[in-house]
Structure formats: structure tokens, C-alpha cells
Amino acid sequence: MSDDKAVTIPAQSTGPGRADGEVLLKVTGLQKHFPIKKGLLQRQVGAVHAVDGLDFEVRSGETLGVVGESGCGKSTMGRLITRLLEPTGGKVEFQGKDITHLGVGGMRPLRRDVQMIFQDPYSSLNPRHTIGTIIGAPFKLQGVTPEGGIKKEVQRLLSVVGLNPEHYNRYPHEFSGGQRQRIGIARALALNPKLVVADEPVSALDVSIQAQVVNLLDDLQQELGLTYVIIAHDLSVVRHVSDRIAVMYLGKIVELADREQLYKSPMHPYTKALMSAVPIPDPKRRNAKSERILLQGDVPSPISPPSGCRFHTRCWKATQICKTTEPKLIELRTGQQVACHHPENFADQAPQDTVLLTVAKAAAELVADEVLAESAETSAAVAAEVAAAAEPEAAAGDASETVADEPEAAADEAESAESEPEAPASEPEAPSAETEASAETKVTKETGDK
Numbered sequence: 001m002s003d004d005k006a007v008t009i010p011a012q013s014t015g016p017g018r019a020d021g022e023v024l025l026k027v028t029g030l031q032k033h034f035p036i037k038k039g040l041l042q043r044q045v046g047a048v049h050a051v052d053g054l055d056f057e058v059r060s061g062e063t064l065g066v067v068g069e070s071g072c073g074k075s076t077m078g079r080l081i082t083r084l085l086e087p088t089g090g091k092v093e094f095q096g097k098d099i100t101h102l103g104v105g106g107m108r109p110l111r112r113d114v115q116m117i118f119q120d121p122y123s124s125l126n127p128r129h130t131i132g133t134i135i136g137a138p139f140k141l142q143g144v145t146p147e148g149g150i151k152k153e154v155q156r157l158l159s160v161v162g163l164n165p166e167h168y169n170r171y172p173h174e175f176s177g178g179q180r181q182r183i184g185i186a187r188a189l190a191l192n193p194k195l196v197v198a199d200e201p202v203s204a205l206d207v208s209i210q211a212q213v214v215n216l217l218d219d220l221q222q223e224l225g226l227t228y229v230i231i232a233h234d235l236s237v238v239r240h241v242s243d244r245i246a247v248m249y250l251g252k253i254v255e256l257a258d259r260e261q262l263y264k265s266p267m268h269p270y271t272k273a274l275m276s277a278v279p280i281p282d283p284k285r286r287n288a289k290s291e292r293i294l295l296q297g298d299v300p301s302p303i304s305p306p307s308g309c310r311f312h313t314r315c316w317k318a319t320q321i322c323k324t325t326e327p328k329l330i331e332l333r334t335g336q337q338v339a340c341h342h343p344e345n346f347a348d349q350a351p352q353d354t355v356l357l358t359v360a361k362a363a364a365e366l367v368a369d370e371v372l373a374e375s376a377e378t379s380a381a382v383a384a385e386v387a388a389a390a391e392p393e394a395a396a397g398d399a400s401e402t403v404a405d406e407p408e409a410a411a412d413e414a415e416s417a418e419s420e421p422e423a424p425a426s427e428p429e430a431p432s433a434e435t436e437a438s439a440e441t442k443v444t445k446e447t448g449d450k
């Protein structure tokens, strides 16, 4: 989908309890490493860490949006949970049943319950088959005869997805892109599935058609009680249809939050960067906090992902701990999990670590001053709130002290993003010039090796 074109999709209905259903799908430590082989003997010389330890749940009736840049492992994740791919590690449970390593035979009954809609409506439909044959194929594969026969059921499905049932005998090339995607949706719905995984369902379509297909998916969810995992490379589509959103970066989930919370106060810097790239269609809001965050360089190779936090090579907040220690995905706020040492809109998780890496300073140059200042301000305000809530008594006595301390630390942070690193605000004593210089040299040397 083009970045400069905004998709105007009205906010979708969020029925009561839509996200409160039973857990339909549970994924634990899910991994997929594609081996890289070389030579005559086809020895394995490495692996593409496409999906590298995912943990999440999908509840009945909800829509989980999964976003991330190209190559971060979204499609692989989709194929793993629909069991089109065999995981390297971890566990996939569907309705409490472990389906991680089920064979073709074991998966057959489950194929009815879990369906996938593919990105490209041009290549995912066999051009030699009529749409009647295409949509009717799942019945034949499963040996199911619907009431009234396959033809009648296929015609019913055609009208459900907004196509003319009379077109049963036409071929895919006789339909437009949007209509072909409707055919793909009808095929996915044939066996009345519980979970539908849609991999970039609208990104191959014309912008004007995208909203129609998204609305169709939403209507079908209301009518048929479907559960969706919708994969997209940016937030402009999933923001309107998802109850929760998982943000992926290099094979990992870096943030998983309720839609509202993610938009109101994203915590991972990468989420913030992705959100800044979403065009704002409302002209009144065009100038409001819409500073675009440009990310430095490309996504690193999933063959040898960066150490620690994988985003540290492009993050404007990265410090030494980000390079050495992988942050765990933890629930910092109810309904919002994040894997970050220095989250936005929340108290710093590693406040002692304030010296920015050289790469972070380079990344900060691509981020508008306003964004850096706002980031420092909100983080400081939240930190003060958290401190006050944690120690109400102490806060009552030392309120002025606590509040006065935090913005200073934050101001240091903003400053250090632009200038040479300052002495860490929380250190009891400023480190000597020598210590500071050696820290900087070490960082420069290490990052120079990249």
C-alpha cells in the first residue's frame, strides 16, 4: 500500500465482549529458522531467524492485527499458526489442543476451523478453474456435502461476499482485483471456520477498493462470529479493524496492546516510528503531532540479528543495556505489553543507563526535535505519576523533590540525544571525564564493527 495515500476506513464496531471470549489460539515461544545450506553436500551454514520466539493469544471473536516492516516475519508467523509451515520451536495450541507438530492427517479436521486469506488475489486463484470450482474445492477436499449441494452453497457464499451468484461459471481473469479478493474470502469461509488468518488482505488492491474489502471482513465477523488475525505492513489498515495490535520487528513482538492504548500512548519507539508513518486524512489534525520519524538504514539481516534489543541499531534511545540485554515482553500497563528498556510514555526501565550509543545519536538526527522533546516530556510525566502512585506517602512529603527530579532526567535524555552524552542524571556522582570518554570510545569502537 502506498504510504502517501490514506485509506479512509470508518472505525469498526467493537461489540461488547468481543475480546473477552475464550482463548482460541495460544502461541508460546514460537520459532521458525529457515536453514541456509551451501556446497555440494548442502551443509547448513546458518539460518534465517524469521520468527524467533513469539508469545501471544487470540481470543474468540476478536481481531488481532499484526504489523511490521517487510521481512520481519509476519507471513511466516501466519503460516505457522495455520500450520502451513512446521515450526522449529515453540508451541501452537488451538482450542486447548497442541497442534504444533500435527501431520497432514491430524490437521485435516482442523483445516475446517483455521483458514487463510492470501495477499495476492491474482496468483492465489487457479486461472484454469471457474470460481465455482475454486470456492467449492474445500468441500471436495474435506469430503463434505453441504445441504442443498455444493453449487447452491457456492452461490450462497458468492452472495455473502457481495458477488453475483450467476457468475459461478466465470474464470478469475473476468474479475477485478477487489472481486478476486472476495472470491478468496468466499473460499476461506466455505467450511465455516473459527479462525481466519488474512495475510495483507488488501495491500495488493487499489486504495479505493481497500475500504470495501475491510468493511466486508468486518461485516462477516459480526455475522459469523469469526476470529481474525490480520497481517499488514503498516498501521493504516489494521488500526481500524483490530481489537489488539501486535507490532513485530525482526522475528519478535516488541509491543502488544489494545488498539486504543497503542494509539493513545505507544510505548515502543519502533511502534512510535510506525505510527508516525501513517498518513492522517483529517486536515485539521495534519499538523498535530504528526512529525514523521525516519528510521536509520534498513532492517538488519535476520540471519544474524543484532544482540540485545534487535531495534537498538536504529533506535534513537539506545544505550549500552539495549545492546547487551534483550528486553522481555512484559505488561507494563494493563492490556499493554512492551519489550523495551527505555519505553515511551512510561517510566524508564533502565534509568541508570543514560549514555546513548553512537548509533542512537545518528538515529536521533533523523527524528524531529519536537518528537524528542515530547518523548522526554511524556516519559518524565509518566515516571512522576508512577513514582507518586508507588509511594503515596513519600510523594506527599517530597512531592516537589520527586517532580523536580524527573523532568531534569528527561531533559538530560533529550539533550544527550543531540549533544555529547552527559553524566547520567541518576548517578550519585558524575563520572570523570576519563570514564565518560572511555565509555564513548568503547561504544564507538563496538558500533564501528557493525
Ligand SMILES: Nc1ncnc2c1ncn2[C@@H]1O[C@H](COP(=O)(O)OP(=O)(O)OP(=O)(O)O)[C@@H](O)[C@H]1O
Pocket (backbone or CB within 6 Å): 034, 048, 049, 050, 068, 069, 070, 071, 072, 073, 074, 075, 076, 077, 233, 302
Ligand atoms: N522459505 C523460506 N526460506 C528461507 N527464508 C525465508 C523463507 N520464507 C521467508 N524467509 C525469510 O524470512 C524472513 C521473514 O519473511 P516473511 O515473509 O515472514 O516476512 P514478512 O514480514 O511477511 O515480509 P513481507 O511483508 O515482505 O512478506 C525474511 O528474511 C525472508 O526472506
